[in-house]
Amino acid sequence: MEFLVASAIGVMTAGGIYLMLRLRTFPVILGISLLTYAVNVFLFSSGRLTVGAPPILSDGVSVYTDPLPQALVLTAIVISFGMTAVVVMIGLGAFLGSDDDHVDDPIDDADDKAEGTS
Template sequence: MEILVASAIGLMTASGVYLVLRLRAWPVILGLTMLTYAVNVFLFTSGRLVVDMPAILSADAGGYADPLPQALVLTAIVISFGMTAVAVMMALGAFLEAGDDRVEMTDQEDRK
């Protein structure tokens, strides 16, 4: 189970980095979203992967799942959704203003 989750985290991270390195606005936003998903799954798995365990220790339970990573991931999901919405609106405004979503990288020497 751990190797499957670790492979999924690695795949999401690799695809996120690939998309961030593209010089277009929409793939960058999708890449940041993929990196956010990878970090969320990593945070979630940092609290140990347990099955059929309650989040709160009770008298009849043999163990418990750590609720702190679950709370961190829930907070991170809400924050990343808001930041994705802001980034989409900024990219949409730039696209409507310039007519293209390409990111131009120029040096100071090229501007003269």
């Protein structure tokens, strides 16, 4: 079980990094979203894995999972939505303004003219 969660984190990180290094805004945004999942799950797993013991207090139950990482990750999920929305908006605005969705600046003016409409 631990192996599965850890490897899932690893796979999502690897995918996130690869997509983050692409040249267009959309895959980069998706890559960052994947990284967000990986980071959130990693933070969550810092409370260790517990099955069937949600942190809802009830009589006669003495084992609960660690609630603190959950609280931190919950706000992180919501905030990352806000941040994703901002980044998407910036990417979209840049594309609408220049008809170009590259994330890198053009190398120089000559290149700019050559690939201006690509």
